[in-house]
Amino acid sequence: MQDPLARYPGYVLRRASAAALAKLNERLEPLHLRHADVALLMLIDAQPGVSQSQAGRILDIQRANMVPFIARLEKQGLIERQQIDGRSRALQLTPNGQSILTQARQRVDDYEMALLNQVPASLRAHVLPILMALWGDSAP
Amino acid sequence: MQDPLARYPGYVLRRASAAALAKLNERLEPLHLRHADVALLMLIDAQPGVSQSQAGRILDIQRANMVPFIARLEKQGLIERQQIDGRSRALQLTPNGQSILTQARQRVDDYEMALLNQVPASLRAHVLPILMALWGDSAP
DNA sequence: CTAGACTGTTATATCTTATATCATTCATCA
DNA sequence: TGATGAATGATATAAGATATAACAGTCTAG
Numbered sequence: 607m608q609d610p611l612a613r614y615p616g617y618v619l620r621r622a623s624a625a626a627l628a629k630l631n632e633r634l635e636p637l638h639l640r641h642a643d644v645a646l647l648m649l650i651d652a653q654p655g656v657s658q659s660q661a662g663r664i665l666d667i668q669r670a671n672m673v674p675f676i677a678r679l680e681k682q683g684l685i686e687r688q689q690i691d692g693r694s695r696a697l698q699l700t701p702n703g704q705s706i707l708t709q710a711r712q713r714v715d716d717y718e719m720a721l722l723n724q725v726p727a728s729l730r731a732h733v734l735p736i737l738m739a740l741w742g743d744s745a746p
Numbered sequence: 747m748q749d750p751l752a753r754y755p756g757y758v759l760r761r762a763s764a765a766a767l768a769k770l771n772e773r774l775e776p777l778h779l780r781h782a783d784v785a786l787l788m789l790i791d792a793q794p795g796v797s798q799s800q801a802g803r804i805l806d807i808q809r810a811n812m813v814p815f816i817a818r819l820e821k822q823g824l825i826e827r828q829q830i831d832g833r834s835r836a837l838q839l840t841p842n843g844q845s846i847l848t849q850a851r852q853r854v855d856d857y858e859m860a861l862l863n864q865v866p867a868s869l870r871a872h873v874l875p876i877l878m879a880l881w882g883d884s885a886p
Numbered sequence: 887c888t889a890g891a892c893t894g895t896t897a898t899a900t901c902t903t904a905t906a907t908c909a910t911t912c913a914t915c916a
Numbered sequence: 917t918g919a920t921g922a923a924t925g926a927t928a929t930a931a932g933a934t935a936t937a938a939c940a941g942t943c944t945a946g
Contacts (some may be wrong), residue, residue: 607809621806665749670905729879906930911925
């Protein structure tokens, strides 16, 4: 037996996540994006005008960490901020952000397809339900 | 729909892993251990005398990062190193390390049980096979 | 015996995540 | 209406995890 921890779902969950994440970042590297960037772009695309703090809550990124994160994507010309009221700022994709997201989405879809195809066809339908269940209470 | 990314297995995999890891670290905090510490202790327990670099390869921790990692556990009196030959060093648990590991294992088992119980009973048998498949080629 | 590979180590850099604090602005309700 | 408490964005800072490059000593295969 090579890795005696392979019997523990929690451990395998962590290893699977790390391995998958590395593959995704590899695919996104040509677009100069990381997985978290694409997650935010996709969220903004699905909910245009979402506020910075709302986005942080949905993606589980703390307010303080959103600031440099958002700033970088804004600097790259992918998103823009509009003042909603005195405190909140609405996030929107720029045309360039839309374009980049389209390319990113293609790569994400390829990645998700490859990931699912690693699972035997007979089990494939159970993947998402099981992962959602493991995600647990904080899942949407 | 709250989180439009919840349809992507890869994304949910990452979120599930992060949520589970936080819970595990919470359970291990009273023992002043982190999840990676316990993984190493369990590995050494299962393969006494494993070398530092072997352990790193199995747990996917790079050689350079093993050094401070091992040093800390040695300083805590949980493991000890013995020179195998001129370069390799065999890792072993100290009696204290054994004792702490017993307590940690109880907490890990509780955690793994709670994690599995989040999954509907009818799907539970598929959890490990699916996670192993998602882990992919690098899995043991 | 020698060339190449392996081990542990040091130093360093980056990314991610977390905490604490602040000023401003909004919402509530007495 | 006016005051209190909560929310937002921001800043600074810290800690943890992960990655790369380089080095000296050691082993192994040819």
